[in-house]
Amino acid sequence: MRNSKYAPLFETKRAKGIAIYRLFAVSIFIGICSIWAYRLSHIPRKGEDGKWIWIGLFASELWFGFSWILSEAHRWNPSYRCTFKDRLSKRYGNDLPDVDIFVCTADPAIEPPMMVINTVLSVMAYDYPPEKLSVYLSDDAGSDITFYALLEASQFAKHWIPYCKDFNVEPRSPAAYFISVSDTHDTKQDKPLATIKKLYEDMENRIESAAKLGRLSKEICSKHRGFSQWNLYASRRDHHTILQILIDGNATDIKGSALPTLVYLAREKRPQHPHNFKAGAVNALIRVSSNISNGQIILNVDCDMYSNNSHAVLDALCFFLDEEKGHEIAFVQFPQIFENITKNDIYGNSLIVGREVEFHGLDGYGGPLYIGTGCFHRRDALCGKKFSEECKIQWKGGNNTMRREESAHELEETSRFLASCTYEENTQRGKEIGLKYGCPVEDVITGLSIQCQGWKSVYFNPPRSAFIGVAPTTLPQTLEQHKRWSEGDFQIFLSKYGPAWFAHGKISLGLQMGYCCYCLWAPNCLPTLYYSVVPSLCLLRGISLFPQCSTPWFIPYVYVIVSKYAYSLIEFLWSGGTILGWWNNQRMWLYRRTSSYVLGFTDTILKSLGFSDTAFVITAKVADEDVLERYQREIMEFGPSSSSPMFTLLATIALLNLFSLLGVVQKLALNKDSISQYQAMALQILLCSLLVLINLPLYQGLFLRKDKGKIPSSVAVKSVVLALSAITCFTFMY
Ligand SMILES: O=c1ccn([C@@H]2O[C@H](COP(=O)(O)OP(=O)(O)O[C@H]3O[C@H](CO)[C@@H](O)[C@H](O)[C@H]3O)[C@@H](O)[C@H]2O)c(=O)[nH]1
C-alpha cells in the first residue's frame, strides 16, 4: 500500500500470460531430465565402445541443462517500467537535482573526435535546466586534437543548444540530426537549419583537417590558453593532469541563456602506475567533478553513445525522486542500442534478446546489471554507501553553490591534484569506492557490489531509445569484445564478489542466477567444444551416441530440441529480429563459445595463476570503406586476423565437421549396407549437418573468396592440417 500523499512517478508492470510460459518451461525441464536419465541408464558397459566419450557427453548435457535452468531467471518473472514525467515537472518545476555527465574516450584514431563531440553536444542539449547540468569528457589518450574538437564544440554549443530548444530538435547529436532531416527538409527553404548546418560543417572541416594533419597549427594553439598544458606532454602513457573548464557557470549562449558546464580532463598517467582503464578514468571524473559541480546524479556514457532522447534525464529522475520507492534505487540502466546494425545482424551484435527479454527478467528480481554506458547513478551509492531506509535525499534546492563562488581558474587549480595517479594510493578507491579495478568488465562487478549493499536498480527501456551507439563491424572485433566480456564475467564468478557465493543472501536468488548466466559464459566453451567435435568424429567411426528413432528415448531429445529452438525463434522475432537474423545469431552463439570464450576461459585461468594481466582492448568505432561495404552487404569479415588463434579454432572445427560429413556420404555411396547403420545415428548426422550448414560462410572465407575480408591462407593451411590430424588420431585411437 502506498502511504505517501503523492501519486507515484513511475509504475512497474508484470508481464501477461506468464503462467503459460512457465508451464511450457516446466515441460522442457521434464524433457531435460529425461535426457539425463537416458544418459545415466545407457552408459556403455565394459568392453563396449566409447564409455568415456559417453560420460563426456553426459557431462556436457548436464551443463547445458543446468545453464538452461539458470537462463530461466531471465524469463520467469519479467517486469516493465513506465514513467510520469508530467507529474515530475508539476511537483518539482525547475527545482531538480544537479546532474553530472561523464563521457569517456581513449583513442582518437578509433574513436574520432567528431564522434566524441557529437556525443558531448547531444548530452549538453538535454531538456534540463542547463545550470544544473555539467558535462565532463575524460580523454585517456590525452590528445590535443580531441581537446581542440571539444573547444570547437564549446563554441558551437552556443548556437546548437538554443537551436535544439527553439525547434524541439530530436535527436540532439548534430550529425545524427542532420542525417535524420536530410530527406524530410529542404535546406534551402529552411533558413535556420541551413545556418546551423553550415556552422557545423565549417567546424567539422577544421577538426577533420587537424585530425588528418595529426597535429595542431600554431595559429590554433595560440587561440586558447589550454593548449599550453601540452608543452610538457611526453606521451599517452606519460603525462601530467590536463584539466580545463571550457564552459563555466557564467557563460551564456547566443540568446543569453545559461549553458551547461563543460570540462575536459586527461588524468595524470605514468608508466609505473597502472591506470586501470575505464574504471580509473571514471573514478578520476568522480573525484574531479565532486570539487566542481558535485551533482547527486551521475550519467555515464561511452563516447559513441549519443543521446537520442532529450527527456531521458527526466525519465531517470522519475525513478530517483519517487517519494515511496526512489530512495532504494542506486542506478537506472537504459539499454544499449546501435545505429549500425544491418538488417540480419550478421554478428549478433544487437543483443536484442538481452535487451527485450533478459534485462526485463532481471529487473523483476531487483534490477539489471550495470553495463557501463547509458546508466544514471546516485553518486553516493556509486561511491560505496550502503543502503538504509534513511537514504532519502533532500533533492530540492540542489547544491549548486560551489561553482559560482570560485572562478573556473581557481577550480581547475584545486581540482587538478584529484586526478593525479598517486591520489588513490592507500585508499579504498577502486575497491570499495567508485568503480572496481582489476576486472575487464568494471561495470558489471561494480553494479553487483552496489546491489550487494542493499540497493535496487531499474531497467528502463522506453519506446524512443535514449542512447544510440556503434557496434563492432568485423568478426575479429566482435570476438575480441566477447572475449573481454566473458573473461571479465568469469573473473567475477571466481572473485570475492562471486554471484554464486558472496551475493548469497544479499540479492535475490533470481538475480544470483541471472548474474551466473553471464558469469559462466566462459566455461560454456568446454561442453560446446565437446559437442561440436566429438559426435562428428564418432560418426566417422560408427560409434552411436544418441538414441535411435525407434526407441522412446528419442522423444525427449526431439521435444527439447524442437521446442527450445522454436521458442528461441519466436522470442527473437518478437524482440524485433528477422528469421535470417536468428540463424546468424545461432552461428554467433557457436562462434563465441568456440573462440572468444575459449580464450576468455584460458586467460582467466592463467591470470588466476599469475601468468597474465588484465587488459582492455578498445573496440574500434570506425572501419575502412571496403570493410564497411562488405558489412552493409552482410558478408562476414574475417581478416586481417591471422595472428589470432581464435580463427584457427573456428576453422578447424568447421573443417572437422565437413570432413566427417563427407566421410559419411562417401561410405554411404560405396556401401549400401551401411544405410541401416547410419539410420540408427540420425541425430548424430543431423548435428553434424547442422554444424556444416551453419559454417557455410566460413568455408567460403577459407576457400572461395578473393577479397581482403577472407581468411588468410596461413590460417586455412593450419586448420586443414589440424582437422585432418585430429581425425587421423581419433581413427587410430578407436
Ligand atoms: O583505458 C580505457 C579504455 C576504454 N575507455 C572507454 O571505455 C568505453 C568503452 O570502451 P569500448 O571499447 O567501446 O568497449 P565496449 O566493449 O563497447 O564496452 C562495453 O563494455 C565495457 C566493459 O567491458 C564497458 O566499460 C562499456 O561501457 C560497455 O559499453 C569507451 O568510451 C572508451 O573510450 C577508457 O576511457 N579508457
Ligand SMILES: [Mn+2]
Ligand atoms: Mn563501445
